[in-house]
Amino acid sequence: MKHIKLFEEHSKQPNLHIYDDQKFIELLEETISPSSFICSYVASAIKMLEGDGVKVYGFSYDENPSSVYFSEEELQEGHHFAVLDDRFIIDPWIFEEYNRSVFDLHKEGDRGVIKYIYGDKNNWTDITDISDDFKVLFKDSYQNLIDFYNKQS
Numbered sequence: 001m002k003h004i005k006l007f008e009e010h011s012k013q014p015n016l017h018i019y020d021d022q023k024f025i026e027l028l029e030e031t032i033s034p035s036s037f038i039c040s041y042v043a044s045a046i047k048m049l050e051g052d053g054v055k056v057y058g059f060s061y062d063e064n065p066s067s068v069y070f071s072e073e074e075l076q077e078g079h080h081f082a083v084l085d086d087r088f089i090i091d092p093w094i095f096e097e098y099n100r101s102v103f104d105l106h107k108e109g110d111r112g113v114i115k116y117i118y119g120d121k122n123n124w125t126d127i128t129d130i131s132d133d134f135k136v137l138f139k140d141s142y143q144n145l146i147d148f149y150n151k152q153s
Contacts, residue, residue, distance in 0.1 A: 018152045019046075019090050019101040027148050028092055031141045039080045039093040041137065046082035046090045048134040048142065049149050053085045056131040057124040067119030069097075080127065081118070089114065 060078035081091040089103040
């Protein structure tokens with residue numbers, strides 16, 4: 001299976017600007033519509049676009065009480081998000097609140113907001129192998145997302 005890559009192979013750091021683009025977020029919402037903008041669908045879209053370097057993680061607030069953001073939201077069902085190359089959290093579900101979707105686990109300046117939103121990394125569960133296939137879920141609309149992605153990269 002061919003995987004779409006957002007960055008050049010010679011690049012040391014991926015160019016993740018597309019995930020902070022309002023047009024991308026809107027297209028992602030349209031692609032998922034009429035379903036709710038569910039975080040697990042969003043994470044599976046990132047997995048589809050970025051390929052094997054992505055792991056999908058999840059947690060419930062009960063298992064990760066250090067996630068202050070979700071304790072305030074009282075979302076008891078938890079949250080799912082994508083992590084690229086064990087470094088970049090890519091979470092367009094959070095874009096509206098923070099005006100960004102990408103957080104760098106290695107960047108000192110991101111650590112506070114990562115801790116606030118995602119809590120303790122030791123409480124994350126790798127659900128990559130059981131996450132939904134975006135192409136199967138949204139077989140009638142996923143191609144529009146891939147086409148936009150390819151034009152921007």
